[in-house]
Amino acid sequence: MKGRAYKDEAPHGKWGRFGGSSKPAGNNSKAAAMKKKKENVMRLGGGGGGLSLEAFANIKSTSNRNQYxxxxxxxxxxxxxxxxxxxxxxxxxxxxxxxNDPSAVKPSEDVKETEESNKRNKKNKKGGSSSLRELYEKKREEEEIARKEREAIIQAKKEEREKAEARRKAERVKMFKKTRSGQPVMKYRIEHLLQSIQGSN
Structure with a gap:
């Protein structure tokens, strides 16, 4: 009984399902609601069971939204x-x-002249390619010689520096020599002083 009473009553209040009409819910309102529903379905893409999944996805996708x-x-x-x-x-x-500009009419002639001069230059370059190669080889040889000279100078300086360092180390060892009692050996110190005096004279 309860279920039957529920069916007889209007499901969404006393004014029917769509609530906009001033008439109470009845057969006319149901027909109007069905008509409205059919119109909406037709507007969205036909009455054959609503939109297909593909059509729905195309409508919702952002890329297609911009397309149309x-x-x-x-x-x-x-x-x-x-x-x-x-x-x-x-x-x-x-x-x-x-x-308006008469000089603008002649670009084709200028272009022809430049093309001819370029062709002549290319011919000359083909003939002079051997001289260019010789110049390149000479320059390369000069650079090689200069590089070898620089390397020799650097090597000589390096050898001199190494010799000076070895001499300094030997002198330092002599200068810091001590006797058994811990006194510095004065012989090497005096020699160093004499050498420095002679060098300054």
Whole structure:
């Protein structure tokens, strides 16, 4: 009984399921609701069981949303139209400058002359390639000789430095020699002093 009483009553209040009408729920409101539902289904893509999963995914995806966006399409059309106008304007400016400037008519002749001179230069370069190679080899030999000289100088300086270091070490060992009682040996110190005095004279 409870279930039957529930069915007889309106499920969403006393004004029916869609709640916008002022009439109480009845056969007319059900028919109106069904009609509205059919209209919505037709608007969304036909009455054959609603939208397919593929159509629904295409509508929801953001990439396709931009593809059929009328505002974006309008912007693109305006952009292309403006680009056409700009290219026409540039062409007309170029045409006007060619008509007004007589020197602008001769670029083809200048181009021909430069091409001919380039061809001549190429021929000369082919003939002179052996001389260029000789110059390159001479320069390379000179650089090699200079490098070897630099290396020899560096090596000589290095040897001198090593000899001086060995001499200094030997002198230092002599200078710090001590007797059995711990006194410094004065012989080497006096020799060092004499050498320094003779060197200064």
């Amino acid at each position: 966006n009328p505002a974006l399409i309008k912007k693109q059309k305006e952009f292309y139209k403006n680009a056409k106008y700009i290219s026409k304007y540039k062409k007309s400016l170029k045409h006007l400058s060619e008509q």
